[in-house]
Amino acid sequence: MVAVSSPTIEGGRPTRDDPNFRAGRQPPRAGRRAFFRLLPIVPSILLLALFMAGPVIWAVVISFTDTALTGRSAREPQWVGLDNYVELVTDRDFPVSLVLTVVFVLGSAVIGQNLVGLGLALLMAKANRTVRGIVGTTVVAAWVLPEIVAAFAAYAYFADDGTLNQLLGAIGIDGANWLYDFPMLAVILANVWRGTAFSMLVYEAALNDVPPEITEAAIVDGASGAKRLWWVTIPMIRPSIATNLMLITLQTLAVFTLIWVMTKGGPGMASSTLPVFAYQEAFKFQQIGYGSAIAVVMIVVGAVFSIAYIRMLRPERRS
């Protein structure tokens, strides 16, 4: 990011030489000027307050009530204190959903998309141009498609009569009913298929920024391919790896459509990650209050990740 020198002719923050600095306040005209300067930010604050901060606060508020979808509790919800959270801890399904979410994020993002994306970027860097063009387009196509379309394609692929079993049948293997017997495996693979392009693009850009002299120096020193990758390339692109991991983790945490179309979170609870679980509790079992308590848990998890992410970006150092 380029540090733009702010138009200092107009002053900005009072400096040490400024007599007002000691007084600890700006002169009234400077205050008014600051107000007018910040005026263009107001629409964004209003929108974000109403539709981003609002739901987060609202989630916390109604997680302490017995709000329901219909009936008396929908019209006049009662305060129930921590009941929803107590239910969350004692609910047999919640820990299951939590574990499934961790498995989904680790399997499809941290391991799947991340490693396949890095592998593709490394292979692409040295591959034949035609192959690179075709494979790159294919991988990106799965990512550019609307999520629901990708979900249909993945559904048809993993269905009992689907393409995967057709391919396995062609080599003499009687495939399983993937969506029923191994729903988590199916949705994890589907999410790797759909999301890898993002990691691939990030790593392609990062590898392009690695100065060739450094790799060449390592070759001259006789480092093998694997050693070069581990000791030279990976340390050089570490910031991109960290950023990418954070972003794909947050994206994967929020995946709903793909799982909903492929398995509806089932069979039973077998593929209900937290977004699906919250949806079902809120709209199938009509417990908006309980669903909001799950939402609060997800917001907290997201917040933990975003704090880690923000610490890496540190806006104040850059602007």
Next chain:
Amino acid sequence: MSLASPRRAVASTARNLALALIGVCFVVPLAWLVLASIDTNPSQRTELPEGFTLDHYAAVLTPEGTLLPLWNSMLLSTGSAVITVVVAVLAAYPLSRYRSRFNTPYLYAILFGTCLPITAIMVPVYSLFVRLGYLDNLAAVTFFMAATSLPMAIWMMKNFMDSVPVSLEEAAWVDGASAMGTLRRIVVPLMRPGIAVVFIFVFIQAWGNFFVPFILLLSPAKQPAAVSIYSFFGQYGTVAYGELAAFSLLYSLPVIALYVLVSRGIGGSFALQGAVKG
């Protein structure tokens, strides 16, 4: 390549083969979409069509089948992209040009907003929409979708604006132009590619969004293609795969076209620069 040693040539072939193999794995589910949409007897299998037909396209290309949902998608996506871009340009200008005590906390809040998983808050959003009477209101959903993409848009827009040199504006200020005047006449024209990237980014996100309209829009006449295509998928006992695939492709075409526009016309890594590198 002709000068490469035999060992290198083998390694290079192996690399290309590995890449091609991964490519095949990625292409099969996509191929199904295309093949099923023109097959006279489509199924979940990926196979060469028994016979070629455009009947599936003809069957879905009806006013209430696809045209109205696609029109709704267009309204929703264009609306939220326009709102997001206008609000983000306005917000990015003071953040980029003036130093203020307010900037850092605001940028932290924005970054925090980019990380908030929207699917996580849909239950409370539904409840909030019920309270405010916004349920099934296309305009309210448009504004909501604009708000959810706003943090990323402001972040990208500020980065693009930071790279516009401030000297031209200073000249305009000396000539007595107002801040808003310089923004409109000098900064915005200079950062047109950046604005296009943000617009397309928001548009693609909104166009592909299923969960938000699925929860917040109830009447079929208002639902965008993402939702109507889903009811298509689940409505009848057996899924009409040909029509599903045909609708899916029609619905995907605009975002594919826009993506090609961004990656070819404006530069693919340029688009990511604003988003990832910060």
